[in-house]
Amino acid sequence: xxxxxxxxxxxxxxxxxxxxxxxxxxxCLPGQFVIVKIDGVGExxxxxxxxxxxxxxxxxxxxxxxxxxxxxMAELKAGDSFEDFVGPLGLPSELCEEENLEETKKKKIVxxxxxxxxxxxxxxxxxxxxxxxxxxxxxxxxxxxxxxxVDKMEKVATQLCVTTDDGSYGFHGMGTNQLQALVDAxxxxxxxxxxxxxxxxxxxxxxTKELEIPTVVSMNPIMVDGTGMCGxxxxxxGDEVKFACVDGPEFDGHLVDFDQAMARxxxxxxxxxxxxxxxxxxxxxxxxxxxxxxxx
Amino acid sequence: MANxxxxxxxxxxxQDPLVRAKNFDEVCLGYSKEEAMDEATRCLNCKNAQxxxxxxxxINIPAFIEQVKDGNIEKAYSIISESSALPAVCxxxxxxxxxCEGKCxxxxxxxPVSIGKLERFTADxxxxxxxxxxxxxxxNGHKVAVVGSGPAGLTCxxxxxxxxYDVTIFEALHEAGGVxxxxxxEFRLPKTKVVAAEVENVKSLGVKIETNVIIGKTxxxxxxxxxxxxxxxxxxxxxxxxxxxxxxxxxxNGVFSANEFLTRNNLMKAYQEGYDTPISxxxxxxxxxxxxxxxxxxxxxxxxGAEVHVVYRRGEAELPARAEEVHHAKEEGxxxxxxxxxxxxxxxxxxxxxxxxxxxxxxxxPDESGRRSPVEIPGSEYEIEADTVxxxxxxxxxxxxxxxxxxxxxxxxGCIVAEExxxxxxxxxxxxxxxxxxxxxxxxAMGAGKAAAAxxxxxxxxx
Numbered sequence: 116x117x118x119x120x121x122x123x124x125x126x127x128x129x130x131x132x133x134x135x136x137x138x139x140x141x142x143c144l145p146g147q148f149v150i151v152k153i154d155g156v157g158e159x160x161x162x163x164x165x166x167x168x169x170x171x172x173x174x175x176x177x178x179x180x181x182x183x184x185x186x187x188m189a190e191l192k193a194g195d196s197f198e199d200f201v202g203p204l205g206l207p208s209e210l211c212e213e214e215n216l217e218e219t220k221k222k223k224i225v226x227x228x229x230x231x232x233x234x235x236x237x238x239x240x241x242x243x244x245x246x247x248x249x250x251x252x253x254x255x256x257x258x259x260x261x262x263x264x265v266d267k268m269e270k271v272a273t274q275l276c277v278t279t280d281d282g283s284y285g286f287h288g289m290g291t292n293q294l295q296a297l298v299d300a301x302x303x304x305x306x307x308x309x310x311x312x313x314x315x316x317x318x319x320x321x322x323t324k325e326l327e328i329p330t331v332v333s334m335n336p337i338m339v340d341g342t343g344m345c346g347x348x349x350x351x352x353g354d355e356v357k358f359a360c361v362d363g364p365e366f367d368g369h370l371v372d373f374d375q376a377m378a379r380x381x382x383x384x385x386x387x388x389x390x391x392x393x394x395x396x397x398x399x400x401x402x403x404x405x406x407x408x409x410x411x
Numbered sequence: 412m413a414n415x416x417x418x419x420x421x422x423x424x425x426q427d428p429l430v431r432a433k434n435f436d437e438v439c440l441g442y443s444k445e446e447a448m449d450e451a452t453r454c455l456n457c458k459n460a461q462x463x464x465x466x467x468x469x470i471n472i473p474a475f476i477e478q479v480k481d482g483n484i485e486k487a488y489s490i491i492s493e494s495s496a497l498p499a500v501c502x503x504x505x506x507x508x509x510x511c512e513g514k515c516x517x518x519x520x521x522x523p524v525s526i527g528k529l530e531r532f533t534a535d536x537x538x539x540x541x542x543x544x545x546x547x548x549x550x551n552g553h554k555v556a557v558v559g560s561g562p563a564g565l566t567c568x569x570x571x572x573x574x575x576y577d578v579t580i581f582e583a584l585h586e587a588g589g590v591x592x593x594x595x596x597e598f599r600l601p602k603t604k605v606v607a608a609e610v611e612n613v614k615s616l617g618v619k620i621e622t623n624v625i626i627g628k629t630x631x632x633x634x635x636x637x638x639x640x641x642x643x644x645x646x647x648x649x650x651x652x653x654x655x656x657x658x659x660x661x662x663x664n665g666v667f668s669a670n671e672f673l674t675r676n677n678l679m680k681a682y683q684e685g686y687d688t689p690i691s692x693x694x695x696x697x698x699x700x701x702x703x704x705x706x707x708x709x710x711x712x713x714x715x716g717a718e719v720h721v722v723y724r725r726g727e728a729e730l731p732a733r734a735e736e737v738h739h740a741k742e743e744g745x746x747x748x749x750x751x752x753x754x755x756x757x758x759x760x761x762x763x764x765x766x767x768x769x770x771x772x773x774x775x776x777p778d779e780s781g782r783r784s785p786v787e788i789p790g791s792e793y794e795i796e797a798d799t800v801x802x803x804x805x806x807x808x809x810x811x812x813x814x815x816x817x818x819x820x821x822x823x824x825g826c827i828v829a830e831e832x833x834x835x836x837x838x839x840x841x842x843x844x845x846x847x848x849x850x851x852x853x854x855x856a857m858g859a860g861k862a863a864a865a866x867x868x869x870x871x872x873x874x
Contacts, residue, residue, distance in 0.1 A: 345671035378762035
């Protein structure tokens, strides 16, 4: 069992937890992910590591409720625990490798974080700050109430730009609009990291391709085991089929086939929707609507 | 005793094919004690027993059958336990027809003795009567790490524990058993009743199992040896990455590896009410491949309610799956489209599978494996309608361990190089099972685990 030391809601449907997992905390690096499983009947859910404390032996995760298992996870409190918590999985971010540090220091790096993608961007920016690398961070959400980590990010980013789609906080517009505005104002970047919903990463990549800024994205496809065994997370990068769990999760964004990745992500929408509906409606849902198979 | 025809096996009862095609309960119901004792009388108790030579873990088969014949099932179990840590598993999934039973002298004129069914009966009886295998009386204090809790790892760990070693198994998944829990379905190998019980037996020998530890990621082999005091390591990490064909349409929604489909169903229990993990219940499923894993996937899809076609590029005689599995699949209603090979997966406007294009094949000259290689018949392409395609084409080794451990050599296929006794190119590190051979069988992995346990023991004796 892996006990939860802290649990808090960051924004609508977005939750943060510190989990005791000493083996994972001892070996993880920014860019890697964990798989959590709430109990015997839960799904294995991949989550990018948001922060880690090697001495305390803890990992910070941030997740959004999307299906039955994450909805049940949201109800956990400090003192509760996960039955399973495994990692670190995937390859660390290339930016955060000591051996690349001299090269990294020469780069003008911009991060673009969208929605819950702010969480996995944080440890990278923090690591870079600790290693004396300057960064620009553009973090955005649909509206002010969905923003989180603004204070934390302010402490580690050299330049922070906060955006909201509706203009309720910070720059009025999307991350791509903000990046264009910075470039128009004369700033130059030669490396971009974009993490967020696939549709956002797709449009960031479209823009950075025009601006000729090499861009790394962190993919979050459907996974089962997370160790390279099932192939559920396969995606097309350039001409090659890659497994996000062992070859990624970070890839060259200009080579990723986002349309196909988005289609694959929707593969279990119907099944997940049913499980979620059954959980939300509990005993009040007796089927018979003709849409859900009738038994849930 | 009933009248036993020495040339014919005592039949074993099975669930009716049409009933079992709709449930996940075990197909074969096993012998009763009377049936087992009757079948045991057919054994010739050969002095130079060929069956033992056919067994990868060298169980003293005539000796245990002799005890079954006399009704001493507990004694029979202790004889099997000397050689095998997982008899209830092996009695169910070993390809006996090409091993022990294939060499049975009784089989020359009549049917060979049902060694597998007798082993299964003995192990099931022991479990139901609370009999446990005997552990070591004294610990020798040497710490050994075992990577992976599949058949190779469990066997190696069990044998080492019996010799007095302090053994810890590290398992990447959340449950112990490896392919026995994620790969082989419930209807062939019950998870709680059989697999969990055999894992408990290994633990009762003193073996510790730590789940959720991925060697090569969570911790490396080098660190286990340098920082955690393990003096030797056995790698039984299994086969790994699923293969795909590389044909158009393979990334479409509705195309799964057999590993994914079976893991969702078996490990995550997607077929059962109340579990969160989803599975795609197709209406018309095409399984590509002809091995045991393909049969498992096909029979699972059938039980989830689909019409199932197995597409295989060679003929029936060349199917790599066990004859019993093919026979069961046919009985249950799986349709075999043999001598056909997929050339393209057809995709609808929403990115989902709508069918599969195949080309008919004929058999040409035998290839290096001795099997006649299939050749395309020009112009014979046609389409099979389908909403789900399951690729069951084998696996290639996972590089996680070899790439993170100093001094471990792999061959050009990525398999770890190991000697007969499991020794790798790194001192005190042994390996066996699919990680060394590529995808093979449970019992071969167990044989390798057993050989490596002996190899590790010898290493300590000479140290």
